[in-house]
Amino acid sequence: MIGARVAKGTRLRCEGDESNALFYVADGWLAVSKSLEDGERQILDFILPGETYDPTAADGRTSFVEIEALSDAVVVTTDRAVWARLLRHYRDLWDAESLRDIAAHARQSERMLRLGKCSAETRVAYALIELCLRLSACATPNASAFHVPLGQQQLVDFIGLSSVHVCRTLRRLARQGIITTGDHMNITIHDVAALADLAGVDLAVLRAEIIPSVA
Amino acid sequence: MIGARVAKGTRLRCEGDESNALFYVADGWLAVSKSLEDGERQILDFILPGETYDPTAADGRTSFVEIEALSDAVVVTTDRAVWARLLRHYRDLWDAESLRDIAAHARQSERMLRLGKCSAETRVAYALIELCLRLSACATPNASAFHVPLGQQQLVDFIGLSSVHVCRTLRRLARQGIITTGDHMNITIHDVAALADLAGVDLAVLRAEIIPSVA
DNA sequence: CGTTCAGTTGAGTTGCTTCAACCCGTGTGG
DNA sequence: CCACACGGGTTGAAGCAACTCAACTGAACG
Numbered sequence: 001m002i003g004a005r006v007a008k009g010t011r012l013r014c015e016g017d018e019s020n021a022l023f024y025v026a027d028g029w030l031a032v033s034k035s036l037e038d039g040e041r042q043i044l045d046f047i048l049p050g051e052t053y054d055p056t057a058a059d060g061r062t063s064f065v066e067i068e069a070l071s072d073a074v075v076v077t078t079d080r081a082v083w084a085r086l087l088r089h090y091r092d093l094w095d096a097e098s099l100r101d102i103a104a105h106a107r108q109s110e111r112m113l114r115l116g117k118c119s120a121e122t123r124v125a126y127a128l129i130e131l132c133l134r135l136s137a138c139a140t141p142n143a144s145a146f147h148v149p150l151g152q153q154q155l156v157d158f159i160g161l162s163s164v165h166v167c168r169t170l171r172r173l174a175r176q177g178i179i180t181t182g183d184h185m186n187i188t189i190h191d192v193a194a195l196a197d198l199a200g201v202d203l204a205v206l207r208a209e210i211i212p213s214v215a
Numbered sequence: 216m217i218g219a220r221v222a223k224g225t226r227l228r229c230e231g232d233e234s235n236a237l238f239y240v241a242d243g244w245l246a247v248s249k250s251l252e253d254g255e256r257q258i259l260d261f262i263l264p265g266e267t268y269d270p271t272a273a274d275g276r277t278s279f280v281e282i283e284a285l286s287d288a289v290v291v292t293t294d295r296a297v298w299a300r301l302l303r304h305y306r307d308l309w310d311a312e313s314l315r316d317i318a319a320h321a322r323q324s325e326r327m328l329r330l331g332k333c334s335a336e337t338r339v340a341y342a343l344i345e346l347c348l349r350l351s352a353c354a355t356p357n358a359s360a361f362h363v364p365l366g367q368q369q370l371v372d373f374i375g376l377s378s379v380h381v382c383r384t385l386r387r388l389a390r391q392g393i394i395t396t397g398d399h400m401n402i403t404i405h406d407v408a409a410l411a412d413l414a415g416v417d418l419a420v421l422r423a424e425i426i427p428s429v430a
Numbered sequence: 431c432g433t434t435c436a437g438t439t440g441a442g443t444t445g446c447t448t449c450a451a452c453c454c455g456t457g458t459g460g
Numbered sequence: 461c462c463a464c465a466c467g468g469g470t471t472g473a474a475g476c477a478a479c480t481c482a483a484c485t486g487a488a489c490g
Contacts, residue, residue: 034324034325034327034328035328036328036332036333036415037415040332040333041332042327042328042331042332044324044327044328054317056317057317057321057423057424057425058314058317058318058321058423058424058425058426058427058428059423059424059428060314060317060428061423062423062424064321064324064325064424065324084309084313088303088306088309091303094299094303098299099273099275102269102271102272102273102275103273105320106272106273106279108323108324108327109249109259109279109280109323110249110279111327112249112257112259112323112326112327112330113249113250113251113257113259115327115330115331115375116257116330116374116375117251117255117256117257117375118251118255119445120445120446151468151469152468152469153468159331160330160331160332161446161447162446162447162448163468163469164446164447164448164449164470164471165445165446165447167469167470167471168446168470168471171470171471183455184468200251200252208272208273208274208277209272209273209274209277209279210272210273211273212273213273213274213275334477334478335477335478366436366437367436367437368436376478376479377478377479377480378436378437379437379438379439379478379479379480379481380477380478380479382437382438382439383438383439383478386438386439398487399436
C-alpha cells in the first residue's frame with residue numbers, strides 16, 4: 001500500500017508492474033476515461049476523495065481505462081488481493097464499499113440513458129446536476145454554487161458532445177438565468193429546479209439513487 | 216432463495232416487497248433497462264444464464280432499473296444480505312462474482328464510449344460483436360453464426376439509435392456481405408474481421424476485457 | 431381474406447458537428 | 461513596458477448524420 005502525491009494532469013499507469021493495483025483517492029479529483037484510436041475520449045466517471053477505483057479488466061491483468069489527475073491529488077495504490085482480504089475481514093468496510101459501488105453503477109447507468117437518448121440540453125443539465133449533487137454531498141453543504149475543477153474539454157469529454165455545442169448550450173442556460181459561469185469553470189446554479197426539470201430528473205430521487213447514503 | 220420460471224416479456228418487479236432482492240439467472244436472457252418519462256428506453260445490459268444482477272440503488276431500498284425477460288427464463292431471487300454472507304464465506308464464489316462484476320463494468324464502459332463518440336455504423340457493429348463474443352463464450356463455440364433473442368426494438372434500445380436508422384445500417388452491412396440477417400434476428404457474421412474493424416476494436420483485446428475468463 | 435405488427439424503404443427536416451474566425455487573459459522575450 | 465504568440469473559450473455559417481413522418485411489405489393469425 002503506497003500513498004503518492006500526483007500533480008494535476010498526471011496520467012496514472014495501470015499496466016505492467018502496476019497491474020493488479022487498485023486506487024484509493026485520499027485527496028483531489030481523478031477522471032476515468034477510455035479513448036478511441038482517433039483520439040476521441042469519453043470520461044466514464046470522476047473519482048472523488050474517499051472513493052476507490054479498480055481499473056482491472058476481465059482478464060485480471062491489463063487495464064481497460066486511463067486515469068488522470070484533474071487536480072493535484074493524493075492517491076493510495078493497493079494490491080487487489082490485499083484489498084479483497086480486507087473487504088472479507090472487515091464487515092463495515094465491505095458494506096461501505098459495496099454501497100459506493102452501487103452508487104457508481106447507478107450513476108453510470110443514469111449517464112448511459114442520457115447519452116443514448118437525450119438532447120444536448122438535457123445532457124448538459126444532467127451533468128451539472130450530477131456534479132452538484134456529488135460535490136454538495138462530500139464538501140460544500142451549499143447546494144447551489146460550486147467550483148468544478150474541469151476545463152471545458154473535460155466537461156465535453158464527460159458529456160459526449162462537441163465542445164462547440166456544449167459551449168453554446170451552457171451559454172443558453174446562462175442567458176436563461178439558470179446558471180452563471182465564472183472564470184475557469186466556476187459554476188453557480190441559480191435555479192436548481194429548472195435545471196432538474198431540463199435534465200428530466202427528480203432531485204430527491206436522483207440523490208437517493210446516486211449518492212451513497214450513510215444509512 | 217426462490218427460483219421461479221418467468222415467461223418471455225415479463226417485467227420483474229424490484230421494488231416494495233421484493234426490495235433487497237438480487238437476481239440470479241439460471242436460464243434465459245434478461246434485459247436491464249432504464250427509461251425516461253417520455254417512454255424512451257435505454258437497455259443498460261443483458262443478463263445471461265449464470266450471471267447475477269443487483270438492481271438496488273444507493274439508498275439500499277429502491278431499484279433504479281427495470282428488468283425484463285427477453286425469453287422464457289428461470290430466475291432465482293436472493294436476499295442481498297444472505298448473498299453477501301455467502302460471498303464472504305466462499306472464496307471461490309467471491310472470486311467468480313468479482314470477475315463477472317469487472318467484466319460487466321468493462322462492457323458498460325466500452326459501450327459508453329461508443330454511445331458518446333461513435334457513428335451509427337460503429338455502434339451497430341460494436342453491439343453485434345459484443346453479443347457474438349458473449350454468446351460464443353457461454354454457448355456456441357462457433358463464433359460466426361448465432362441467434363439473438365431480441366426483436367429489433369430491443370436491439371435499438373440497446374444501441375441507442377432510432378429503429379429506422381438501425382435497420383438501415385444493418386441492411387447496409389448485409390449488402391456489404393459482412394452479415395446476414397435471417398428471420399427474427401438470426402444473425403450470421405460472415406466477416407468478423409471487417410466488423411471488428413468497423414467497430415474499431417481488436418477482437419482479442421476486447422474478449423480479454425469483456426469476457427470473464429476462468430483464469 | 432382481412433387485420434395486425436415487425437421490419438423496411440423513401441423523403442424531408444433538424445440538431446449536432448465541423449470549419450473558421452475571433453476574443454481575451456496569460457506568459458514571454460525583446 | 462509593449463509586442464507577440466498561445467491556448468481556452470465563444471460565436472457564426474455551412475454541412476451532414478441521424479431523426480421523424482409516412483407509406484409499403486410480408487409474415488403470422490384469426
